[in-house]
Amino acid sequence: MTAVTYNWDFSFLWMYRWLLLKGLGFTIVYTVGSIVFGLVVGLLVGLLRLSKSWLVNFPLVAYIEAFRCTPLLVQIIWFYYAFPVLVGVDIPAHAAGMLVLSLYTGAFYAEIFRGGVISIERGQWDAARAIGMRHIQVLRRVILPQAVKRMIPPFINQSIIQLKNTSLVSTIAVADLLYQGQLITSATYRPLETYTTVAIIYFAILFPLTVGAQVVERRLQKSD
Amino acid sequence: MSAAGSPPMIEVSDLWKAFGSLQVLKGISLEVCKGSAVALIGPSGSGKSTLLRCINLLEMPERGRVRVGDQIIDCARGKLPPDKELASFRARTGMVFQLFNLFPHMTALQNVSAGPLFVKKLPAGEAKELAMALLAKVDLADKAHAYPSHLSGGQRQRVAIARALAMNPEVLLFDEVTSALDPELVGEVLDVIRSLVEEGMTMVLVTHEMAFAHEVAKTVAFISDGAIVEIGTPRDVLEQPQNPRTQAFLARFHSFARTFAGTT
Numbered sequence: 001m002t003a004v005t006y007n008w009d010f011s012f013l014w015m016y017r018w019l020l021l022k023g024l025g026f027t028i029v030y031t032v033g034s035i036v037f038g039l040v041v042g043l044l045v046g047l048l049r050l051s052k053s054w055l056v057n058f059p060l061v062a063y064i065e066a067f068r069c070t071p072l073l074v075q076i077i078w079f080y081y082a083f084p085v086l087v088g089v090d091i092p093a094h095a096a097g098m099l100v101l102s103l104y105t106g107a108f109y110a111e112i113f114r115g116g117v118i119s120i121e122r123g124q125w126d127a128a129r130a131i132g133m134r135h136i137q138v139l140r141r142v143i144l145p146q147a148v149k150r151m152i153p154p155f156i157n158q159s160i161i162q163l164k165n166t167s168l169v170s171t172i173a174v175a176d177l178l179y180q181g182q183l184i185t186s187a188t189y190r191p192l193e194t195y196t197t198v199a200i201i202y203f204a205i206l207f208p209l210t211v212g213a214q215v216v217e218r219r220l221q222k223s224d
Numbered sequence: 225m226s227a228a229g230s231p232p233m234i235e236v237s238d239l240w241k242a243f244g245s246l247q248v249l250k251g252i253s254l255e256v257c258k259g260s261a262v263a264l265i266g267p268s269g270s271g272k273s274t275l276l277r278c279i280n281l282l283e284m285p286e287r288g289r290v291r292v293g294d295q296i297i298d299c300a301r302g303k304l305p306p307d308k309e310l311a312s313f314r315a316r317t318g319m320v321f322q323l324f325n326l327f328p329h330m331t332a333l334q335n336v337s338a339g340p341l342f343v344k345k346l347p348a349g350e351a352k353e354l355a356m357a358l359l360a361k362v363d364l365a366d367k368a369h370a371y372p373s374h375l376s377g378g379q380r381q382r383v384a385i386a387r388a389l390a391m392n393p394e395v396l397l398f399d400e401v402t403s404a405l406d407p408e409l410v411g412e413v414l415d416v417i418r419s420l421v422e423e424g425m426t427m428v429l430v431t432h433e434m435a436f437a438h439e440v441a442k443t444v445a446f447i448s449d450g451a452i453v454e455i456g457t458p459r460d461v462l463e464q465p466q467n468p469r470t471q472a473f474l475a476r477f478h479s480f481a482r483t484f485a486g487t488t
Contacts, residue, residue: 127325131339132315135307145329
């Protein structure tokens with residue numbers, strides 16, 4: 001058995017620091033962008049899902065389940081390579097990436113919203129209606145303020161996962177952090193240092209966020 | 225039951241309500257005159273709470289008619305009237321629930337002022353003033369800024385009564401409002417209801433407090449299996465029930481029977 005004697009050397013990466021930073025910039029833009037668009041989609045779909053109408057619900061459930069029950073990687077590839085064939089319009093990689101990431105996370109957000117709203121006891125609806133509030137007022141004044149509190153922890157979790165999910169857009173040549181890592185690797189033939197560094201960057205951003213999420217969660221519990 | 229000349233404040237006629245295949249109300253009619261209290265008694269699952277919830281349309285009956293004051297809702301096949309009409313109908317009646325259903329994210333004061341502020345669109349200052357006055361009325365002025373989680377069951381229920389009163393309702397509906405309370409807290413809630421009866425508030429109470437029903441109600445209706453089996457004065461229904469089902473039900477309230485033994 002020969003001992004693995006690998007000579008670690010990270011120094012060459014200094015040369016590529018701007019490339020990595022640019023990649024990180026893309027990663028953050030895709031994360032924030034898809035969270036914002038996903039939030040809009042999720043809020044709309046989640047609230048519409050509260051409707052009792054089968055006609056409203058069926059397409060929304062179809063959307064949610066289509067995105068929840070297929071791998072994100074498959075969705076990205078499908079939207080980039082297959083969808084343009086279907087509609088006859090070329091979609092640039094960055095648009096396809098943003099679109100899929102937003103729709104994907106929107107499906108999860110929708111379920112978080114719906115779950116938050118239906119977790120509020122029926123008695124709250126009764127009491128608010130009994131003093132003459134209209135449906136929209138009940139939601140705004142009574143249900144949502146309570147539901148949002150319950151939605152925050154899963155929302156933060158989903159958003160943290162979303163930052164990691166963005167790495168998948170590197171497969172369609174969107175220049176995110178992982179993609180830049182691949183470029184550097186192919187130029188330097190030093191995958192160990194490069195991918196370790198990439199991993200450390202992801203970790204350095206996400207770890208404080210998960211710690212922050214736990215703090216928020218504990219505060220919310222206390223205020224109950 | 226209505227006093228000669230003046231029409232009853234609440235008029236329910238031929239009300240039918242089913243949950244799925246379970247027929248809960250089977251053609252109930254009931255009149256409540258202005259300023260009087262009607263107590264609904266009966267075994268659990270008999271439909272008395274559903275009847276109460278139909279009076280302010282928290283449940284939509286599939287058939288029948290409900291009138292409160294001068295507003296009439298005709299129910300056909302459980303079809304809901306427009307949201308706006310429903311809301312304005314419900315605003316005329318106040319309701320107090322078994323489990324209080326206070327808004328946990330609002331203080332006692334905010335709970336009481338929510339209706340005047342958001343529904344009646346009163347200016348914030350006026351709504352607050354009104355809410356403070358009502359909290360004082362239920363003897364909770366010192367708890368105005370407390371959240372429901374910091375109040376006892378009896379205090380929560382009194383806040384809930386103040387919240388219902390804040391809409392200045394023509395009618396109050398009480399749905400087993402003492403059933404979830406520790407026995408030593410029941411009295412303070414009943415005291416508040418008693419004073420409202422004395423002020424001439426029109427009310428319908430679903431209750432298991434037979435002694436209280438006897439004391440404050442002008443009319444007692446015994447409901448069983450979705451229909452009013454027996455209705456009359458407390459003395460008639462509670463002390464000398466004619467219907468075997470009423471007799472069987474009341475036989476279970478032995479302490480009540482003892483309390484009123486010899487009063488006839």
